[in-house]
Amino acid sequence: MIKNIIFDFGDVFINLDKQATYKELAKLGVTEVSEEMMQVYYRYEMGLITTKEFIDFYHKKFNIAKKDLINAWNAILLNFPLHRLEFLKELEKSSKYRLFLLSNTNELHISWIQNDWGNNLYQEFKNCFEQFYLSHEINLRKPNENIYEFVLGENNLLASETIFIDDTKENTDIAKNMGIHVWNINPETEDVVNLLNRKEFL
Incomplete structure (x- = not known):
């Protein structure tokens, strides 16, 4: 489960x-x-x-x-479709799952996002997560195995009870090898809002 x-x-x-x-x-x-x-x-x-x-x-x-x-x-950074925020807020409100963010994100990119979104939207997004892990703040990056060990250990998570969603196959492959369930999402054809339709949740 x-x-x-x-x-x-x-x-x-x-x-x-x-x-x-x-x-x-x-x-x-x-x-x-x-x-x-x-x-x-x-x-x-x-x-x-x-x-x-x-x-x-x-x-x-x-x-x-x-x-x-x-x-x-x-220039890599584009828009944030707000239907994904609504999905995330509903997920958080349900209290069925512990939610974490784990991102290879640098200071310049996160500063751009904060300015582009505005503080209210950024905090609303960030507050949906129990922990908000950015690579430049924890001095670790995907796909190195130690970043997954850090998140699991820091929060007493069992790999078998955890799913990791990432668009980079190299990142999900390492997590999968550690026993974590994964969804290597294709951003061109898939949307994270359909997460609960996956077999892991049915």
Whole structure:
């Protein structure tokens, strides 16, 4: 029986355009993503370097205006369909499940979301969850196994009683290997509001 639900954020609640940042960087002259760039990105996503250090790295490497870099970085973020918030609020109100958010989210992205949504909407969303885990705040990131161990251990959750919803297969594969139920959601054809129709809940 499912007692705990762990949700990803991007392309589960908020819509993303995952190619947008690459396209915007290409317009600024950055057409190749090196291993060094990816490592800096991972470190930033885990909160191991500051936003200033992250932006300075790209600014110095490519001589691009910092404002343009920030705009390109945030281009991935789209809208938040409010029917998903209504679904989440109903789920929370039912008290049938413990709800958690677990997201690879960096400081620039969460700041954009807070400004775009406004504080009231952001807090309304955040308050639906028992715990709201962002990678840059807990210094861990998916798909590393230790982030799932952290969430399970911190909240005394049994993997067999937990389902994890994420749009990235690599993330759900690791969780599945640990005995967690998973839904590798396809944002183009599926919507999280249909969660309770899945076999795990029937």
